[in-house]
Amino acid sequence: MITMRSLGELFIVKRAMGTIKGLTGSIIILIILGLVGCAGPTGYTKASSFLTGTRGYGYSDKRISSDEFSIVVVGNPSTSKLRAAEIALLRAAHLTKEEGRTHFVIIKQKAEITERAVIISIPLFAGGVFVSVPVGEKTDREPMAILLIRLLSLQPAYPPDALNAAEVIEHLAKHLV
C-alpha cells in the first residue's frame, strides 16, 4: 500500500530523475569533449582559425616572397617533434605542387617544444545550469616545426639539395593522412 510519505518520496525521486534526464545531453557533450581532448596525435590538417582569431593544431603557411614560403606546424601534446616536422615537409611538397612547381629547397628549419597553459575545470550544477569552474592550471608541451622553403622553377637539372615534391608526398602521405 502506498502511503502519503512514500508518494512524497516517489515524487522527489521522479523529479530528480527528470532533472538528470534533462541533463543527459549536457553530460554526454562534456564526456565527448573530454575524449576529444585525449585524442591521438595531430594529423595532416590545416590549422583551424578560432572565432577569437587564434589558430589551432595543424599546419599554416605564409608567402615571404614570390618563391619563398614559411610553413609552421603546431601539434597537440600527443604529437612528437618528428611527426610535426614530417607534416611540415608534406605541406611543403603539397604547396610546391599547388604553385605549379615540382621541386623545392629548404632554406631554414627549426623544431621547438612550446608551452600552453591549460585550465583544469570541473562542471558544477548551479542555478539550473552547468557552470565550468576553474580549479587549477597545467602546462602542456606542444611541438612546433618551422620550415622556410624556396620553390624552384622548372629546369633540366636540379641542385643536389632539391627535394622532389611528388616523392615526398609518396613517402609521407600514407602514414600522415
Add this chain to the structure above:
Amino acid sequence: MRQIPTYVRLVLMIAMLGTLSACAPPARPGRMVPESALFSSYSPDSPLRNAIAISKVGGGEKTNPLLVSKVGDKELHETLRLSLGQCGFLSTSDVAAPFRLEVFLIELKQPAVGLTMIVTSAMRYKLTRSRDDQVVYDDIITASYQATVGDSFLGPHRLKLASEGSIRANVATFLQNLHSLNISKSPIQ
C-alpha cells in the same frame, strides 16, 4: 522556462562588460622594445654601428578590434627601428646603409583562452651586406613570454601583454646575437 537566478545573470553581465570593454587594440611598439640595459657591452668599433637599414618587414597581421590583439607589419617595423636605434645599429640613411635587414614574423602562437597566457613568436632575421649582397646573418629566433592574472584581469589585455613580451624577447635575442656577431671572422652564420 525556468528563470536564471540573479547571481548567475550578474556574473554573465560582468563577463560581457569585461569582454566589451576589452576590445583588442594592436600591440604597442614601445612595449616591444627591449630594455637598453641589456646591451651594455656594446662595442663602438663594430662595423654594424649606425650601419643597418630596415629594408623589409613582413608576416604581421592586422588586429581586428573584435578579436585578439595581433602584431602588424607597421608595429613590428617601428619596434625594430626603435630597438636598433637604441643600440646604435640603425643607419641614418636607408639607401646608403652598409647593411640591409629583412625581418619576417613567421608565427605568433597565441592561446584562444587561458588564465596564464603563453605566447611564442618565431621570426626570421636576414642581414645582408649591401656592398656585395652577402648574407652575414640569417636565422630563425623563437621566444616565449607568459602573462598571468597578476599582470591583468582582462583576458584580451593579458594576451596583448604576452604577445608584446614575446616580440620583445625575440628582438632582444636578435640584438644580443648582433652584439656577438663578428662579421670579419664569420661571413655567414
